[in-house]
Amino acid sequence: MIAAAFRAQYPNGGETIRVFRAPGRVNLIGEHTDYNLGFVLPIALDLSCFVAVSDSPDGALRVYSEEKQELIRAGYPVAPKQMLIRSTVPEGSGLSSSAALEVSSALAFLDGRAIDPLRLAQLCQRAEGSFVGMPCGIMDQYVSLFAQEHAALKIDCRSLESDPVTLPDGIAILAVNTMVKHALGQSAYKQRTAECAQAVEAIRGLDASVRSLRDVDMTLFEKAAPLLPPVTARRARHVVTENERVELFVKAARRGDVERMGQLMGESHVSLQHDYEVSCAELDFLVDTAAGIEGVLGARMTGGGFGGCTVNLLREGAGEHFRREVVEAYGERFGITPEIFDCRPSRGAGAVNNFERIPAGLPL
Ligand code: GLA
Numbered sequence: 001m002i003a004a005a006f007r008a009q010y011p012n013g014g015e016t017i018r019v020f021r022a023p024g025r026v027n028l029i030g031e032h033t034d035y036n037l038g039f040v041l042p043i044a045l046d047l048s049c050f051v052a053v054s055d056s057p058d059g060a061l062r063v064y065s066e067e068k069q070e071l072i073r074a075g076y077p078v079a080p081k082q083m084l085i086r087s088t089v090p091e092g093s094g095l096s097s098s099a100a101l102e103v104s105s106a107l108a109f110l111d112g113r114a115i116d117p118l119r120l121a122q123l124c125q126r127a128e129g130s131f132v133g134m135p136c137g138i139m140d141q142y143v144s145l146f147a148q149e150h151a152a153l154k155i156d157c158r159s160l161e162s163d164p165v166t167l168p169d170g171i172a173i174l175a176v177n178t179m180v181k182h183a184l185g186q187s188a189y190k191q192r193t194a195e196c197a198q199a200v201e202a203i204r205g206l207d208a209s210v211r212s213l214r215d216v217d218m219t220l221f222e223k224a225a226p227l228l229p230p231v232t233a234r235r236a237r238h239v240v241t242e243n244e245r246v247e248l249f250v251k252a253a254r255r256g257d258v259e260r261m262g263q264l265m266g267e268s269h270v271s272l273q274h275d276y277e278v279s280c281a282e283l284d285f286l287v288d289t290a291a292g293i294e295g296v297l298g299a300r301m302t303g304g305g306f307g308g309c310t311v312n313l314l315r316e317g318a319g320e321h322f323r324r325e326v327v328e329a330y331g332e333r334f335g336i337t338p339e340i341f342d343c344r345p346s347r348g349a350g351a352v353n354n355f356e357r358i359p360a361g362l363p364l
Contacts, residue, residue: 034137044147094308262298278305
């Protein structure tokens with residue numbers, strides 16, 4: 001029980017322990033589009049970070065968490081608290097364990113004090129940039145706060161508005177963890193953001209109204225491509241086509257066209273692999289393997305890339321066979337047993353009343 005663990009950690013704990021939860025996420029489509037102010041379509045997971053908190057009996061703040069700094073800077077003073085953090089989101093898996101930690105601990109620091117959730121998402125995003133050093137987009141923190149049960153969330157990363165997208169019946173979503181995280185990830189992420197900025201700069205020579213790659217459609221891109229260095233052109237092409245794929249995927253989901261959804265995921269992966277160049281051998285292998293398994297509609301890498309997870313769209317009932325095949329093939333090729341997660345769209349972050357939101361099977 002998280003309460004027991006809390007009391008063991010803080011024998012002089014306060015009277016009442018409150019628990020806050022924030023979920024990890026898996027992104028269905030719309031990768032590396034958020035910091036280009038485009039569209040993403042993540043779902044929040046049951047895998048979550050939980051923070052138990054009580055008032056501190058002696059005025060000392062007992063938790064090591066840098067996220068609080070952004071709250072304080074933004075004028076939300078943090079009262080003395082003691083906290084215990086327990087997460088089921090595997091670290092380094094690309095399922096957004098850091099956003100889950102940022103959001104759940106921010107809620108625990110606030111401890112019931114009202115805050116605009118959009119403001120909170122932005123502060124947590126800023127914490128990731130200023131403390132972790134990742135100039136990430138808003139997707140992870142946003143979905144962790146705003147997700148709805150049973151639906152994916154289409155986020156417009158410019159207007160910061162979102163639309164729930166109910167997924168068709170008869171499908172299952174599984175994430176497969178490569179269990180690797182290549183060191184290149186963080187520097188490549190920064191490099192990609194710079195490459196996208198360069199592309200915007202050059203395209204503005206043709207159309208001064210362009211503020212980000214979000215404003216570029218295929219027609220404009222094709223006009224601009226010959227003016228761009230080849231690598232920059234490929235980066236831009238990924239973002240432009242990926243934004244289109246999000247729209248197409250949402251439409252396909254709304255009309256229940258699961259084959260088209262799967263196909264678009266496959267196209268997204270190819271674009272990330274060859275145009276954006278953020279995949280790696282392990283991710284490519286898992287995507288290729290999935291394509292050959294009965295009942296798989298589509299697969300792609302999810303998250304920043306260079307390791308982490310693939311997301312797989314399956315026909316309902318195909319999961320068990322899929323798990324066996326993937327574990328065998330990946331083990332044979334890389335000598336690693338991949339972790340596989342069932343991804344059911346769960347709701348966004350909040351207080352855990354009577355701990356009822358804690359998923360079954362979790363030792364809380
Ligand atoms: C990481 C970042 C997100 C997003 C993805 C790529 O997960 O945290 O903001 O940019 O990469 O889509």
